[in-house]
Amino acid sequence: MASSFDKFQKRRLISSYFSVVLSVFLVLFLLGMLGLFIINSKRLSDNFKEDIVMTVFFKNEATDTVFKAFDAEMKVGKFAKDFKYISKDDAAKQHKDIIGEDFMKFLGTNPLYNSYDIHLKSEFVTNPGFANMETQIRKNPMVADVVYDKQLITLVNDNIKKITLWVLVISGVFAIISVLLINSSLRLSIYANRFIIKTMQLVGATKEFIRKPFVRRSVILGIIGSVLAIFAIVGVLFYINFNYPTIDIFKDLNLTIAVLVGVLVMGILITWISTHFATQRFLNLRTDDLY
Incomplete structure (x- = not known):
């Protein structure tokens, strides 16, 4: 029985880790692609304008x-x-x-x-x-x-302004949603360990001592998700560069690298902050509230 229970706990733990990594990967991949679109949008719009x-x-x-x-x-x-x-x-x-x-x-x-x-x-x-x-x-x-074509010039400029505005709005909304999604996944992961947290606290462990392994684990999962997102983004960039060379997607290489580094930093910061506050919440709960 103990062996079966241990296997169940192990599977649940792996599933929890996988869900966190998957959430971080998907969210940061989409955010990274959106960031690359934003930094390349002016050049893309300029290229489109200069075709007139x-x-x-x-x-x-x-x-x-x-x-x-x-x-x-x-x-x-x-x-x-x-x-x-x-x-x-x-x-x-x-x-x-x-x-x-x-x-x-x-x-x-x-x-x-x-x-x-x-x-x-x-x-x-x-x-x-x-x-x-x-x-x-x-x-x-x-x-x-x-x-x-005077009408085409007006149409191009008006549409570029509208697209730019909507991209900025969507970027802001998506950034908020991404933080909430990753935070939710991490909270669920820590929720499964709420009794362990409270037990450690009852035997005299400090909050910092209890929080440290959870933060470390979440940051590692965040790094794994971020690295996977970076590889996926680079793969998409090479695909675009190979199939659409006129776009010259690697022209602003420094900005592209900055976005990829930003993806890694965001993965670390979001997981660290979310885990810190999630563990703090369970540390502040009374024992009766755990149920």
Whole structure:
């Protein structure tokens, strides 16, 4: 009987440890991924903004000298992140690939213009920023037209603001929930040992002496859960970097390392604080209240 009871107690103890480690792992993994999303959100939004293109069409009278001067203007200007010259012949080939037919056979001539595709720096991807750029470009008498999607710019900026706000709100709520979940798991683990705690206290053990092994055990479980969460986060990062290299997820390596260290520190702090207060609660209970 004693052997069966010991095995039961051992299984219950292992189950308790596993639940704590699993809670710490899941919560810190999600928090870590959320933290990485937040620190990369500006760069991701900037990349998305900089994908919006402004197309500048030049008159047929424009010469190579005009194009070279425009190149130099874009290089020294503060607006453009990058730009690309597209000749009317290249534009005709692109249209042919898209529609599947050579429209010049019907028209007998190429009606398209030589043009530049310009991507603005993220800080200028606003309607005023594009308008200022357009005003500057239209001063060139060889420019036939300037085209960009004003509605898309407004939509992108409005949605980025909304997403940023919701991410911050969700992060705060999730951080509170995560602390409560880990605290609940640890309290249940200590609750199973409440009689041992009270017995040690009755035979004269100090509160610090009683609390120390429980805190040490919880911190070790917290470290195990944190390390597992870090490995899982790194695995996800390598997966993203391999399948979506354009995101360049490891660009801010120092911030990424800071988040991973933060996950480890949070695992230690949350388990230490939760265990400290949980054991304190049972130490302050009267013997009759244990039941």
